[in-house]
Amino acid sequence: MQRIILALLLLSSPALAAQFECRVIGIADGDTLTCLTADRKQERIRLRGIDAPERKQPFGERSRQNLSDLAYGKTATIHWTKRDRWKRIIGAVWVEPADCPGCGHTLDAGRAQLASGMAWWYEHYAKEQPPEERHAYEFEQTEARARSVGLWRDPQPIPPWDWRRGKR
Template identity: 30%
Template sequence: MFFTRCKQIAAVTQGMRAFLRALVVSFAVCVCITKPAYAWPGIVTHVSDGDTVWVQPLQGGEAHKVRLLGIDAPEICQPWGPQSRAALHAALQGQVVEVRARTRDSYGRLLAQLTHQGNDVGAWMVGQGYAWSYSYKSNAGPYEALQQQAQTQHLGLFSDGRALQPRWFRKRFGSCHTPGS
């Protein structure tokens, strides 16, 4: 009877260990899946256009091509494209930023929110009139209120009644092909 009871206790203990291992693994998987972004500091080494930069991680490694999440800046070959790129270049070239990467787009670029000195770079670009808040179908973009403010104040590209959102520009004229962007 004593040995039977010990075997039962051992079986329960073994079952509890297996359950706890499964619980720990499940928790780790949930944390990895639900974690929306990972953040790392880096230096902006190149600005391709008003919504794409190259960032060299401070801890070393190759520079990453990063597309600013939530904004759509004019193509470099369309009106306001050079001004948008120049504004982003002046603000970030050689500066330390924090990259909060979400995923990669179909071009292999990291889609990320950038902050510089605690300020959201995408919000600044839209608020200054250098980019549109990226909207999809009927969903307003994350910086819609800032865009409306910039439009009301006729800032940057919003001062030009002919300014064309990049998606419509690409649909009408195709994309700009710039080597090394």
């Protein structure tokens, strides 16, 4: 009974966070993946704090491939506080870095997407991020932009939120 009450509290309170491990079994795009939990349930995960180019948008397929290289087939730890209107979990996805076997889940996939210039920091939702994560994500985007990596090679990259509204 205590577990059920705790689970309900975690799901209903944005101040409290939950976490679980799963195996990444699919990559939809540069900010959404599917994983399989220990009880064999599939969960769609939307990476908190980033917005990646749409698949038909410039850099969209490269962004999807980069997230796949980071996470596909790996065990991940998901830290989350809410679901969106499509029932996706909104959370941070942590995996073991490819260059550090045995290091554990020390790579934040969302932050890595920003560092490689494969996503935008989704500033509109920054308040939903823990302060340390928010500052790290803002920093990674600023650095990627300054280095002109990934989508920042384009002199006027179109943010996905504008692309979806048809501002191409």
